[in-house]
Amino acid sequence: MTTHDPLPVAHPAYDRSRLTPGIVHIGLGNFHRAHMAVYLDDLFAKGLAMDWAILGAGVRAPDSRMRDALRAQDCLSTVIELDPAGKTARRIGAMVDFIEVQPDNAALIAAMTRPEIRIVSLTVTEGGYYVDPATGRFDPTHPDIRADAAQLDRPATAFGAILAALQARRAAGVAPFTVMSCDNLPGNGHVTRAAVAGVARLSDPALADWVETHVAFPNGMVDRITPATGPRERAMAAAFGLGDDPVPVTCEPFRQWVLEDHFPSGRPPLEQVGVTFTDHVHAFEAMKIRILNGGHAIIAYPGGLLDIEYVHEAMAEPLISGFLDKVEREEIIPIVPPVPNTDLAAYYTLIRDRFSNPEVADTERRLCLDGSNRQPKFIIPSIADNLARGHLPRGLILESALWCRYCMGMTDGGAVIEPNDPNWDRLQRAARAASADPMAWLGMEDIYGDVGRDPHLQEAFAGYLNDLGARGVRAVLADYLAG
Ligand code: NAD
Structure with a gap:
């Protein structure tokens, strides 16, 4: 040939x-x-x-x-x-x-x-x-x-x-x-x-x-x-x-x-x-929504804030793939109900490989899209389940702070983030007010519901958000991974 x-x-x-x-x-x-x-x-x-x-x-x-x-x-x-x-x-x-x-x-x-x-x-x-x-x-x-x-x-x-x-x-x-x-x-x-x-x-x-x-x-x-x-x-x-x-x-x-x-x-x-x-389709759905769609949200905002274009490039950044690994293993997989004939850790390994496939060329911007619709389905329920077990899910709270930081509208490199949500104006107003008052963000009832009223979560969120503003995404992720 x-x-x-x-x-x-x-x-x-x-x-x-x-x-x-x-x-x-x-x-x-x-x-x-x-x-x-x-x-x-x-x-x-x-x-x-x-x-x-x-x-x-x-x-x-x-x-x-x-x-x-x-x-x-x-x-x-x-x-x-x-x-x-x-x-x-x-x-x-x-x-x-x-x-x-x-x-x-x-x-x-x-x-x-x-x-x-x-x-x-x-x-x-x-x-x-x-x-x-x-x-x-x-x-x-x-x-x-x-x-x-x-x-x-x-x-x-x-x-x-x-x-x-x-x-x-x-x-x-x-x-x-x-x-x-x-x-x-x-x-x-x-x-x-x-x-x-x-x-x-x-x-x-x-x-x-x-x-x-x-x-x-x-x-x-x-x-x-x-x-x-x-x-x-x-x-x-x-x-x-x-x-x-x-x-x-x-x-x-x-x-x-x-x-x-x-x-x-x-x-x-x-x-x-x-x-x-x-008869257990809902168990498979829950697994997919928490591990796959939740995983997409976890790698979306750090990548968006670091001006990374493609999903596989985000996965090649050890701070981001490390962040994904730690949150999935410590805060998501433990709260996903069992799925027939499925090993959740192996399922996650497969998801990780799928996200890393360079041929698919999925974009970070697509993953960052429509957080106001996606977060209440993919992330907030996992936070709520952790809180209900008496565990403060720091990684998922950092994910929330990264989303908030993204909605302020500027990357760590100084590039303007174009509107990327049907509710962008409202999100941007809330995000910009959140540095002084975290409840401007966590008080969005339709997104956070009861979760936003947890005082420990509020404190951790405020800490991460201020840290992201003062030291940038890389330093905050590095600290989280070292912790
Ligand atoms: P597509 O844009 O290629 O096709 C969408 C089809 O839906 C078109 O035929 C369009 O005419 C039709 N459509 C859109 N809105 C409609 C409406 N209101 N009433 C009737 N028809 C309508 O998109 P796609 O990649 O084929 O994805 C379609 C759906 O498949 C997704 O929304 C999702 O629910 C599901 N899905 C897609 C993927 C993926 O990766 N693309 C993965 C899993 C599930």
Whole structure:
């Protein structure tokens, strides 16, 4: 092979003409193609479940661009695994067609009404479920939801379309499909049921009762870092001779999928290709949220304050990876409830390797984003659990002080930090007031709740915040590691 020859690409190891659809997937972005579609491709390669192929779908106008791109290449997706030991590429053949994207979703509803469709799955992003941030519950007053409830024959949302198809199946005496969210939300099945039944509740309460009783919404935990596609990713595809694919996907080698086994209309035997079926999805979620997402928060702000661009560069800085190790081992892993067949220390070691993968090129700025939404989910509960055990978690409190320092808006090198949170102005005001009065920060009830009222925590936080201002991130981390 000369240096100009493209790298080898793996193609579907099965006869795609034998596939028939069993799944409609709504929200055909990068993650679905790097995750669920890959598991199904593995299953088909074993000669199994050929009646569970995917029909792609979307409810938003921009999805038609993905439809055009994929249909032009026979619905094959390029997936490049970013293994530091060497990238590999494969063409995933699990999708057989992409339903036309229409404002009234007529074609989508018709497809979901076909009896052979037994699962409707979704990746419509965490923000796509119409959850009211103030209550954490489904928001039936949202204009999109009210519009769908008023015109169920022309729904614009995924949930209105799903409900219209369920209603048509019920009228035709066809068993309902299972609705499977693959979005990164704790209790994603519950959240999805609230949305579908919530639309029904506004228009036809009997239909809402029927949905709640007869339709299955299994909860699931999904994991695989899948970056957005840009010039860097397209150049990688070109190296494999796939430069004419406008929508290649890249992802880390690791993947995980944990599901409740609640599929009354049947499911592919995904356990044959590494999917875990369990009644304890919430335990896996808690592990992921505390160790992985919490870990991201721990390395985010010191890296941001030290002007470090990439996550793997932050991990290569011993002060930051040392900070992560110490906080995870002393303050997070001990409070994570046990997870079936899982060694939490080994899970953390894997996370550490994943964060260190230079090929993924995840940015520190992305990890620093949206702390006001993430901290109450990923960090504050771990602080609360430590306090409840009578342990003052100094590392997590330092993490809070680093976040506060970041929100003041300037790095240790003197660079301005551009707004990086939907609540940036409020956070910046509170952060700037916190040096004189820590309660200006810890008193943000929606973020800290009771935790902010703990006097020992207040004292430790104030000490770290003043120290960060006086001596900088490096000196404070070095002291913490020496302590
Ligand atoms: P993406 O931007 O590539 O695709 C998002 C898809 O969702 C698009 O098809 C878009 O049209 C659709 N969408 C967005 N908002 C919607 C809405 N309100 N209603 C209906 N459809 C909507 O993003 P992605 O990388 O595929 O990630 C999608 C989701 O997958 C994430 O939000 C997350 O919940 C989950 N996930 C992603 C990753 C990752 O690393 N990318 C990892 C784990 C889980």
